[in-house]
Structures are given as C-alpha cells and as structure tokens.
Amino acid sequence: HIFSFAGKSMAFEGELSCIVSDPQKHGDKIGSFVTYAVNVTSTLPAYDGEEGSVRRRYSDFEWLRRGLQENYPFVIIPPLPEKESLNVKGRFKDAFMERRRRALEVFLNRVCSHADLRESEILKSFLTARTWDLESQKGSKISRKFDYMVRDVMKDADSLFLKMKKNSNDKDAAKFEQLRQYVKNVEANLSQTEDLAKGIAKKKRALAAEYDQLGPVMNLIAQAEDQIAQPMEAVANMFRNVGAVLEKAASNDELCFVEPLREYVLLTKAVKSVLVNRDVAWQGYNIAVKDLSQARKDLEKATELLHAPEKRSKVSSFFGKLKDSNPAEKKKKLEEKVEELEGTVEKEKIMCSNGTSKVLDEIRRFHEHKRVDFKAIMSEFVKAQIDYHAAVEQSWTDCLPSIDQISLDPKTPLRVVAEEKK
Structure with a gap:
C-alpha cells in the first residue's frame, strides 16, 4: 500500500479505499457532536463499483470496530483515535478535529486493506447505509458470545x-x-x-x-x-x-x-x-x-x-x-x-x-x-x-x-x- 503521514491522505492500491474529510459540528449545547464525510471508492463486486459518500460520527466508527472485533476475534483490528479528556469547546477546535480526521482515515484504510475485513457486511453497512438505516442496525442486538467469554475468563x-x-x-x-x-x-x-x-x-x-x-x-x-x-x-x-x-x-x-x-x-x-x-x-x-x-x-x-x-x-x-x-x-x-x-x-x-x-x-x-x-x-x-x-x-x-x-x-x-x- 501507499502510505504517508505527512499531511496527505493514506491510500491503498486495491479494491477499496476511503477518504475522510469535511468535519462538521452539529448542535450548540451539551449534545453537540461532529460528523465526518466518508468518501468511498471501490471496485469490489459487493459495492457495484460505486463511488459514494456518507457522513459518520465518532460513535459510528466505534460501532464498526466493535462489530469487527466480535466477528473476527483472531484478526488484528486497527485502533481508533483515543477519546481525549477535552471540554466541549476543545472537542470542536479545528486542530483537534483535523487530528481526529486523519486518524479515522488511517483506521478505515487499514480495515479496507485487510482481505477479510473489507469483505465484511458490517463494513459495507458503515460505508453505504443511510444514516437512519445505520442507526437501526446499531440498535439491533449483536451476538457478543466471544466478547463476553473474554471478559469473564480473561481477568x-x-x-x-x-x-x-x-x-x-x-x-x-x-x-x-x-x-x-x-x-x-x-x-x-x-x-x-x-x-x-x-x-x-x-x-x-x-x-x-x-x-x-x-x-x-x-x-x-x-x-x-x-x-x-x-x-x-x-x-x-x-x-x-x-x-x-x-x-x-x-x-x-x-x-x-x-x-x-x-x-x-x-x-x-x-x-x-x-x-x-x-x-x-x-x-x-x-x-x-x-x-x-x-x-x-x-x-x-x-x-x-x-x-x-x-x-x-x-x-x-x-x-x-x-x-x-x-x-x-x-x-x-x-x-x-x-x-x-x-x-x-x-x-x-x-x-x-x-x-x-x-x-x-x-x-x-x-x-x-x-x-x-x-x-x-x-x-x-x-x-x-x-x-x-x-x-x-x-x-x-x-x-x-x-x-x-x-x-x-x-x-x-x-x-x-x-x-x-x-
């Protein structure tokens, strides 16, 4: 893959790649949040060779990673940027949002470059589903048998x-x-x-x-x-x-x-x-x-x-x-x-x-x-x-x-x- 941290987009030669851009703040009070544009380019049959764009917030990325961890317990799931202890104003500063945008893009392209993960249904839903459809899927119960076993057995x-x-x-x-x-x-x-x-x-x-x-x-x-x-x-x-x-x-x-x-x-x-x-x-x-x-x-x-x-x-x-x-x-x-x-x-x-x-x-x-x-x-x-x-x-x-x-x-x-x- 082609890889660069010097302020450029991280891209992969292959069948699926993403660019995360345009962070936007929504709301003005405690419940305010930021969404990012996820621009998808794919030649995978499951994506019908489409180019599309969806908007996702940080919690959507968390949902994606949890689902990948559950379905692929023996695959190294790339990390998300950590949640930082910032006040509301700090979370909406341009520098912070840009730093998080870069990290989210790295995360997505690492996932998209993995032979198993890029074929997953949960990734496809994340990259293509409309906002309300994704919220419906996030609300459905996901089997976490292995995850629970890890928490119960692995102290x-x-x-x-x-x-x-x-x-x-x-x-x-x-x-x-x-x-x-x-x-x-x-x-x-x-x-x-x-x-x-x-x-x-x-x-x-x-x-x-x-x-x-x-x-x-x-x-x-x-x-x-x-x-x-x-x-x-x-x-x-x-x-x-x-x-x-x-x-x-x-x-x-x-x-x-x-x-x-x-x-x-x-x-x-x-x-x-x-x-x-x-x-x-x-x-x-x-x-x-x-x-x-x-x-x-x-x-x-x-x-x-x-x-x-x-x-x-x-x-x-x-x-x-x-x-x-x-x-x-x-x-x-x-x-x-x-x-x-x-x-x-x-x-x-x-x-x-x-x-x-x-x-x-x-x-x-x-x-x-x-x-x-x-x-x-x-x-x-x-x-x-x-x-x-x-x-x-x-x-x-x-x-x-x-x-x-x-x-x-x-x-x-x-x-x-x-x-x-x-």
Missing part, C-alpha cells in the same frame, strides 16, 4: 497464561508467550519514543515563542540606536523567521512522527487483544476436554453399576444424586451428554487450530506492514528535520550581510557605510 493475561501452562493441550503456548513478551516490549519502547518525541516538539514550540519575543525587543533596540538600526531590524526579522520555522517544525514532528507513533502504540494493544483471544479459546477447549473426561468417567461408572449385580447397593447412592430415579434413563442421558461434549471438544479444537493459524498470519502481516510504515515514518521525519535545519540556517545566513554593514569607525554613520557598499 489478567499473565495469570491466564500461567493457568493454561499447568494444564493445557496447546503445543504452541511457549511460542505465543514469546510473542506476548515481544509485543509488550514493543509497546513499552514505542510509548517511550512517543513521549520523547512529544517533548522535542514541545521544546521546539517553546523556543519558537521565545524567538517571537526577541523580534520586538530587537525592533526597540533599532529604534533607540540609529547607528545599528538597519542591522537590528534585520535581526528582528530573522528571529521572527526562525520562530516561524520552529513552530512549523514542531507541527511537522507531531504530524509525521508523534501521531504515527501513537497509532502504533494503540496497534500493539490490538495485537495483545488477539493473543488474549487465542488464549481464551484454548482455555475454553481445555475446559471442554476436562468436562468430557468427567462425563466419560460418570458414564463408565454408571454402566459398571448397572451391569454388576454385586454392586446394586451402590447404584442407588450413585444415581440418588440425580433427579431421575431410573438408572437406565440416567445412563442414556450421560451417553447423550458425552456425545454432546465430544462435539463441543471437536468444535473448540477446530476453532483453536484455525485461531492459531490466523493469529500467526496476522502477526506476519503486522511485521510486514510495520516495516513499510516505519520506513515511511522515519523517512518523512528525517526529511522534515533536514528541511527544518536548512531553513534555520538560511535565516541566519540571510541576516549576515546586514550585520556586516555595522561600521567599527564611530565617526562614520552606518547609513553612509551602507550607501558606499552599494
């Missing part, structure tokens, strides 16, 4: 892994524990890099403000010192130019370095979620295997008691725990339970096997995209630094001729020296 990723390690049929558990540690380290390193990059941008912006303050001071000196008036005016302009360059550099750092770093921090969290989903699936399989083993033992015991006359006295005590007093009927129910659990175990085993393969494919895809993305990120960042330093150097260089006009002879007026040089 802590590390404790779950230790529990599975003691009693698990997962032959790849050690491999996935290494992956878990790798992702954990990547997240920590990226978070630290993001914090440092934020600090650099903040310092550049603070330095820009100080240079802006130097400009007026130099103008005051120029007004008070006729001998060096023209050079000081040139220096004042130079300080203003350098301040503007620094401000632009800070904005570029945030745009082409801080923002993509933040997106990758969130993306590593999405990777961790997929690893957790796989662990939960294997935990479900282990539980099913344990239940089947117990049911088979109960059936074996029931069969033994029913066909052993010398153990008739034990039959009543064994079956007495069951509501049905008919031992033969109870044996039949146990047989049905074993058959049902065998089906459950097979189903869980297939899901675990497919889930493992899918997660490994997703991790490979994550690495491939990370290489492409980081090449673009670092290239844009380095080029921005080169441009920044070149612009600062040029500002200083342009100022030197004016400074050279200052005469060291106190009897010679500066303006005369300037005329002689001409």
Whole structure:
C-alpha cells in the first residue's frame, strides 16, 4: 500500500479505499457532536463499483470496530483515535478535529486493506447505509458470545497464561508467550519514543515563542540606536523567521512522527487483544476436554453399576444424586451428554487450530506492514528535520550581510557605510 503521514491522505492500491474529510459540528449545547464525510471508492463486486459518500460520527466508527472485533476475534483490528479528556469547546477546535480526521482515515484504510475485513457486511453497512438505516442496525442486538467469554475468563493475561501452562493441550503456548513478551516490549519502547518525541516538539514550540519575543525587543533596540538600526531590524526579522520555522517544525514532528507513533502504540494493544483471544479459546477447549473426561468417567461408572449385580447397593447412592430415579434413563442421558461434549471438544479444537493459524498470519502481516510504515515514518521525519535545519540556517545566513554593514569607525554613520557598499 501507499502510505504517508505527512499531511496527505493514506491510500491503498486495491479494491477499496476511503477518504475522510469535511468535519462538521452539529448542535450548540451539551449534545453537540461532529460528523465526518466518508468518501468511498471501490471496485469490489459487493459495492457495484460505486463511488459514494456518507457522513459518520465518532460513535459510528466505534460501532464498526466493535462489530469487527466480535466477528473476527483472531484478526488484528486497527485502533481508533483515543477519546481525549477535552471540554466541549476543545472537542470542536479545528486542530483537534483535523487530528481526529486523519486518524479515522488511517483506521478505515487499514480495515479496507485487510482481505477479510473489507469483505465484511458490517463494513459495507458503515460505508453505504443511510444514516437512519445505520442507526437501526446499531440498535439491533449483536451476538457478543466471544466478547463476553473474554471478559469473564480473561481477568489478567499473565495469570491466564500461567493457568493454561499447568494444564493445557496447546503445543504452541511457549511460542505465543514469546510473542506476548515481544509485543509488550514493543509497546513499552514505542510509548517511550512517543513521549520523547512529544517533548522535542514541545521544546521546539517553546523556543519558537521565545524567538517571537526577541523580534520586538530587537525592533526597540533599532529604534533607540540609529547607528545599528538597519542591522537590528534585520535581526528582528530573522528571529521572527526562525520562530516561524520552529513552530512549523514542531507541527511537522507531531504530524509525521508523534501521531504515527501513537497509532502504533494503540496497534500493539490490538495485537495483545488477539493473543488474549487465542488464549481464551484454548482455555475454553481445555475446559471442554476436562468436562468430557468427567462425563466419560460418570458414564463408565454408571454402566459398571448397572451391569454388576454385586454392586446394586451402590447404584442407588450413585444415581440418588440425580433427579431421575431410573438408572437406565440416567445412563442414556450421560451417553447423550458425552456425545454432546465430544462435539463441543471437536468444535473448540477446530476453532483453536484455525485461531492459531490466523493469529500467526496476522502477526506476519503486522511485521510486514510495520516495516513499510516505519520506513515511511522515519523517512518523512528525517526529511522534515533536514528541511527544518536548512531553513534555520538560511535565516541566519540571510541576516549576515546586514550585520556586516555595522561600521567599527564611530565617526562614520552606518547609513553612509551602507550607501558606499552599494
């Protein structure tokens, strides 16, 4: 895919792409919100080769991502921009809406570039449904069986892994524990890099403000010192130019370095979620295997008691725990339970096997995209630094001729020296 964070649209060569644009505020009070135009271009048969546009708000994007998580538990679902703790006025500032617009566009195009996700019905509804139709779909109940299982079983990723390690049929558990540690380290390193990059941008912006303050001071000196008036005016302009360059550099750092770093921090969290989903699936399989083993033992015991006359006295005590007093009927129910659990175990085993393969494919895809993305990120960042330093150097260089006009002879007026040089 073609990828750029430098203020350009992120586009993918392929069958489906989106451009998010034109943020608009609706309402003036507490219930106010922002919608974005989502412009779709597609050659997929499901979209009839259409180009269209819909308006969506942030909560619609959240609905889309939740639906994708539910339907594709072993796929790395790209992250949405985080909700920020801003007051109402802050949420409607142009800078915030533009930053969110860029992040939403990155999210959508990551989804549209995925072979499975771009075929999903929920994505098609998001990209094509009219507003009232989408609201109707959002109001309908979505099965969240797997999501609930994750929340109920998965209290802590590390404790779950230790529990599975003691009693698990997962032959790849050690491999996935290494992956878990790798992702954990990547997240920590990226978070630290993001914090440092934020600090650099903040310092550049603070330095820009100080240079802006130097400009007026130099103008005051120029007004008070006729001998060096023209050079000081040139220096004042130079300080203003350098301040503007620094401000632009800070904005570029945030745009082409801080923002993509933040997106990758969130993306590593999405990777961790997929690893957790796989662990939960294997935990479900282990539980099913344990239940089947117990049911088979109960059936074996029931069969033994029913066909052993010398153990008739034990039959009543064994079956007495069951509501049905008919031992033969109870044996039949146990047989049905074993058959049902065998089906459950097979189903869980297939899901675990497919889930493992899918997660490994997703991790490979994550690495491939990370290489492409980081090449673009670092290239844009380095080029921005080169441009920044070149612009600062040029500002200083342009100022030197004016400074050279200052005469060291106190009897010679500066303006005369300037005329002689001409």
